[in-house]
Amino acid sequence: MPESIQNEDPKFYILDTNILLHEPLAFLNFQEHNVVIPMVVLEELDHIKDRQKDVSRDARVAIRSLEEALHEATPEQIIDGVPLTRISGEHQAVGHLSIFPDFQLRQAESALALNENDHRIIQTALQLQKDKAPAKVVLVTKDINMRLKAKGAGVKCVEDYRTDQLIDDIRLLSKGFYQFEGNFWDSVGEVKTEQDGRDIYHFIARDLFPTVYPNEYLLDETDHFCARVESFTDSHVKILDLGRERLMGIRAWGISPKNIYQAMGMHALLDPSQDLIILTGPAGCGKTLLALATALEQVVEKGMYEKIIVTRNTPEIAESIGFLPGTEEEKMAPWLAAITDSLEVLHKHDEHMDASLEFTMKKANIQFKSLNFMRGRSIQNAVVILDEAQNLTASQLKTIITRCGAGTKIICSGNLAQIDSYYLTAVTSGLTFIVERFKNYYGSSTMNLNGVVRSSLAQYAEENL
DSSP states (O other): OOHHHHHTOOOEEEEOHHHHHHOTTGGGSSTTSEEEEEHHHHHHHHHHTTSSSHHHHHHHHHHHHHHHHHTTOOHHHHHHOEEGGGSOSSOOOOSEEEEEOGGGOOOOTTOOOTTSHHHHHHHHHHHHHHHSTTSOEEEEOSOHHHHHHHHHHTOSEEEOOOTTOOOSOGGGSOOSEEEOSSOGGGGOOSOEEEEETTEEEEEEEGGGOSSOOTTOEEEOSSSSOEEEEEEEOSSEEEEEEOOHHHHHTOOBTTBOOSSHHHHHHHHHHTOTTOSEEEEEOOTTSSHHHHHHHHHHIIIIISOOOSEEEEEEOOHHHHOOOTTSOSOHHHHHGGGGHHHHHHHHHHTTTSTTHHHHHHHHHHHTTEEEOOGGGOTTOOBOSEEEEEESGGGSOHHHHHHHHTTBOTTOEEEEEEOTTOOOOSSOOTTTSHHHHHHHHTTTOTTEEEEEOOSOOSOHHHHHHHHHO
16 A cells, blocks of 8 residues: 555444445545455355346346446456546545455454354455554444444454434434424514415514524424415515414325324425425324325325325335235335225225225226335336335335326325334434435425324323333
8 A cells, every 4th residue: 555545544434234235335425434245245246246136236236337447457456446536427535446355364362153254244354453453444334233243253343334314313314394382473573474366474583593494394383373384585575374273184095194293294295396205203104094094085085196105115125025926016016005005095985995995996096016126117197105215225215206207196104113124223214315305306295204193002002112
């Protein structure tokens, strides 16, 4: 390595395979520090690249990117470190990239079996920790269990990959509404008011708001005030006066909101100017039911869209569903039972519920699709319901959202307390990522549906288990 780099005592970041699958160009995001790829990571990428799964594409991109960085280097240079400045494109990496020949490692005092790939990566970290002292060596992996094993084996620094993590505490996540203390109007001075048809707009001084986001709903502690931010300047905020009574009177496909949070969510879901609606909240707060009811209202009753496409992540992080029998819709049916359950709730009072369900499915053109087959599609004039979005990465959510063409509304719902993925936490979930990324976008709304309305039993379980 060059003497100048050594004098700066750079860190050494060892990347696990899941980092390159999560973001194939991740090795360019460590600025002046050095990136080390264990040989076993290349072996795993090689096994993954030919699979008929969505993740194989990311493996191939990672391999091609690494080849671009190393293709003119000698074997000695690859082991010692190749400057990342040789890679073209917009990045700020000025450190070095190297491949560590972990197959040369011998069984160490840590007693880790080197026939397991994870253990070879951990052993690489232990060896570099010894060889590069006193420089800091960091193992980066999204596998929570591997982070625990590495720390137990003696790796001093183990981290998650946080380049796409926008917040450090889930409590800082935007809820889509802000509640003022007391009576909102008591703190407001002179107000300019305009009326446009049935809509009434107020222009409020900006300094009354701690933070302002487009389409953010506003509440106070009274039973009357409710508004939504329409636009804002450096001096004033334009709000749409909604009123709680009017919001609570919203109906869609025969259902009405049970609390003000559901009312605000339904208002956003039924707004034709909103192309992306994000619903978060605990189990039983009504996310799926509201999404489906408002989608049916807009497709069947109002004719604003042509169809409803329902999708969600399937086990194995939204990979293969090929072993299940039947068509794509039949394969997806077990994972979309929440949707069919909600349909039954919406039609439970019909005289012939089965006939009503069949009619609604055909009339609304409801289609069940797998995430695995969404890449490359362009979805037009549809409502897309993406359920259980908390288990998706930012990359997977980007795949879905970028498929939406003209006249398409996408509804993402999820509960950040019910993440099933080995590699995600509440702060690294793709759902958290898009809430933060889209909070300043005028074509999207977020709503955290506070309160469990499913049953008193469900509410008690949510609060106490």
